[in-house]
Amino acid sequence: MACRCRICTSSDARDQRLRSAIMLTHEERNVVIDSGPDFRQQMLREDVRTIEGIVFTHEHKDHIAGLDDVRAFNYINNWRAQVYCTEQVGEALKREFAYAFSDKKYPGIPEIDLNIITNDKFNVGNLTFTPIQVYHLHLPVFGYRIGSFAYITDANVIPEEEFEKLKNLDVLVLNALRREKHPSHFTLEEAVALALRIGAKQTWFTHVSHQLGLHEDVDAELPEGMRLAYDGLRLEVSL
Ligand SMILES: [Zn+2]
Numbered sequence: 001m002a003c004r005c006r007i008c009t010s011s012d013a014r015d016q017r018l019r020s021a022i023m024l025t026h027e028e029r030n031v032v033i034d035s036g037p038d039f040r041q042q043m044l045r046e047d048v049r050t051i052e053g054i055v056f057t058h059e060h061k062d063h064i065a066g067l068d069d070v071r072a073f074n075y076i077n078n079w080r081a082q083v084y085c086t087e088q089v090g091e092a093l094k095r096e097f098a099y100a101f102s103d104k105k106y107p108g109i110p111e112i113d114l115n116i117i118t119n120d121k122f123n124v125g126n127l128t129f130t131p132i133q134v135y136h137l138h139l140p141v142f143g144y145r146i147g148s149f150a151y152i153t154d155a156n157v158i159p160e161e162e163f164e165k166l167k168n169l170d171v172l173v174l175n176a177l178r179r180e181k182h183p184s185h186f187t188l189e190e191a192v193a194l195a196l197r198i199g200a201k202q203t204w205f206t207h208v209s210h211q212l213g214l215h216e217d218v219d220a221e222l223p224e225g226m227r228l229a230y231d232g233l234r235l236e237v238s239l
């Protein structure tokens with residue numbers, strides 16, 4: 001908002017970004033990772049009719065703020081939102097959406113069930129998620145591996161012992177905020193070095209700031225097998 005830089009005013013649709021989130025579709029069932037402030041807009045854009053679960057990476061507002069809008073899925077599908085998150089994220093959700101968790105249920109509030117996860121595999125429908133513990137400065141964040149695909153957003157540290165979970169990936173999505181050093185996000189240079197070390201067949205960078213530059217320019221300078229992700233990007237992965 002309010003920025004008139006050449007990225008924010010670019011006519012290339014790939015320069016216009018909503019907050020970071022992904023949706024996994026398997027056997028016509030959808031699981032969302034994070035529901036940020038743009039959740040509603042993203043669900044409408046992709047014409048999503050049903051979701052089976054929402055898995056959270058961490059409790060920052062740009063990843064949870066849209067949770068209230070699960071109400072539409074509550075009504076239409078008679079479905080209580082199945083949320084998967086750590087104890088710490090669950091506590092934050094109860095603070096941020098206190099009305100949804102209060103004993104006195106006001107009509108029309110979102111209906112949410114918290115499924116508390118730890119750093120152990122868990123299932124949402126028929127998808128198996130392997131959490132990857134990463135850190136966003138000091139804040140614990142979960143990346144997730146599903147089959148040959150892994151998604152790591154909002155991090156600047158991956159502990160050594162978690163690299164084991166990142167072997168033999170076909171597709172890795174990794175956060176690369178900008179070029180300048182940042183206290184809690186990987187820079188593009190750090191993300192490229194990590195992507196080389198992890199060695200996925202394809203790496204896509206996400207959670208990109210306008211400060212990184214024009215999509216077209218940045219994408220063209222990346223090493224082979226690495227690309228800049230954009231809103232609406234669809235990838236096929238094997239489980
Ligand atoms: Zn800008």
Ligand SMILES: [Zn+2]
Binds near residue numbers: 058060136154
């Ligand atoms: Zn964050």
Ligand SMILES: [Zn+2]
Binds near residue numbers: 060154
């Ligand atoms: Zn974020």
